Amino acid sequence: MYENSSSLSWRPLAVEDAKAAADLLNAMETVDGIGDYYTEEDTLQELVDPYAELERASLAAFDGDVMVGYMKANYQPGAEEVHQVYLDGGVHPAYRRRGIGTALLTAGVAAAKELHERYHPALKLVVDAKRGEHIPGVAELFRAHGFTPARYFQHLEHPLGDAVPGAAIPGGLRVEPWSEQNDDDFRTVRNESFQDHWGTAPMPVDSWRSNVTNHTFQPAVSFLLREVATGVPVGMLVTKSWEADTAATGIRDANFFIMRTLREHRSRGEARALVGHALRAAAAQGYSRASVRVDSASAAGAVGVYEEAGFTLKMRLVRWALEV
Template identity: 85%
Template structure:
């Protein structure tokens, strides 16, 4: 499989690997510096994702009891014309440049094909992975496996404090906090608004609970925007905060994980109102920073919305894609 394959043990991931996976990802972060730290609970949440079939769609490499690399493929439960399979994982910095990454990426493409043939065989398959643009060797690795840059994501940050202004809500709209009663409206806005977004499919309830309203979800900084006249939800913002990030950096970060407005409601400052309201709420609740990752080519012009609110870009990530 690679030049020193006899010294490693290879097998699919299992839920029992949560701590080993977190240790690996944190070791990667010490070198890659993309701002992502993990706890065992965080990686367990990813391993139990309902659309990650570990036996069929993952592979990990171990040196003794230490996980030194892994890949995991997530398929889309619903897709229209194009089925996008997302690959996650990486290689421990001390084990790079040995062919492990190439072996894992090749295995990821094979797993994506198997999942695709099982769930969406009549559609076009695109395999997708996200990596920091600055990470050494990444471009060479992906290009060698037939991938090309498809999109770019900007990681933006905003320091919080007394300087955050009070938000202005456009006439005819009101903002309400997340609750169990309006949770389904959050998901509905997400699904409808993402119909015009590259590589995104509808998110079913089980995926919403696993990937959005999970252990990192911050309901007190998550808001729904509603049209007062019709009662229709027209926008939403979901915030997350990872305890592992707080422990590692000493900064409590309010990550604006999802922010969307419906296409027909993007002309009255709806997105700006949501962002401003969430910034004020995060500052009032002693978060030290807000952050967000935004598709640079997003149709809704989200990068400009965040920059106008005082966010500045810190790094860029590449969405690598391969048609299969």
């Protein structure tokens, strides 16, 4: 069934696989170099995602007790018109070119179709996966399964230190740090601002808590922009940081995970002010670097905002898509 892999065992992922999954992802990172190291807690967080049905929509390959490859599909709970199912996964560098990736991707597409039929059968299905542009064999694998490049994402970095720009907050607005009291305002801005953003759907509370304000969330470097007169939240920036990355590289990175402003508040300097404010906060709190991954075709012009703030391009990632 799988070329040169008859000795492997195959089964769905389970929450007990968190350490094995972290070990696999870290082995991949040493070769692929996309800047993502994992702890067991990190992978456990992904395995307990409320929209990842492991028994129905995941598969892992094991050589003895060692996980050598996996795939996991996540569906969108609040899809409208188009339902995008996201595939995550990979193969251990020592086990590549054996047909494992082909088997996992085939299983991933089948799982995406099953999730789609279960939750959004009336909508159009698009199966998505994001991978580093530079990783050998990835383009050939996805093209062989009918995927095409749908979007490119830029990984940008900022050195902090003396390079942090000044950016005054526009008049009539104020910046607030994240708190339990304004947490839902952050989520509201995210959902409302992403209505015209490619490949997104409203994020419910359970998904927000699982994927955003989890153990990697950095509340002291996450800020809300609010109108003083009306009290309406109009922008937000959420920062995350991964202990595994710091341990592996010695660099404490402030990742600007989400930064959005409402459509009617774009091109007024709000986004630049938020980014500048967060950069100064990160530098003051001892972070070594800031980073962000941005859609190259962002309708909000996010790439330009970050470049003006001093971020530079380090890597590109491809969003592969299969329309079913």
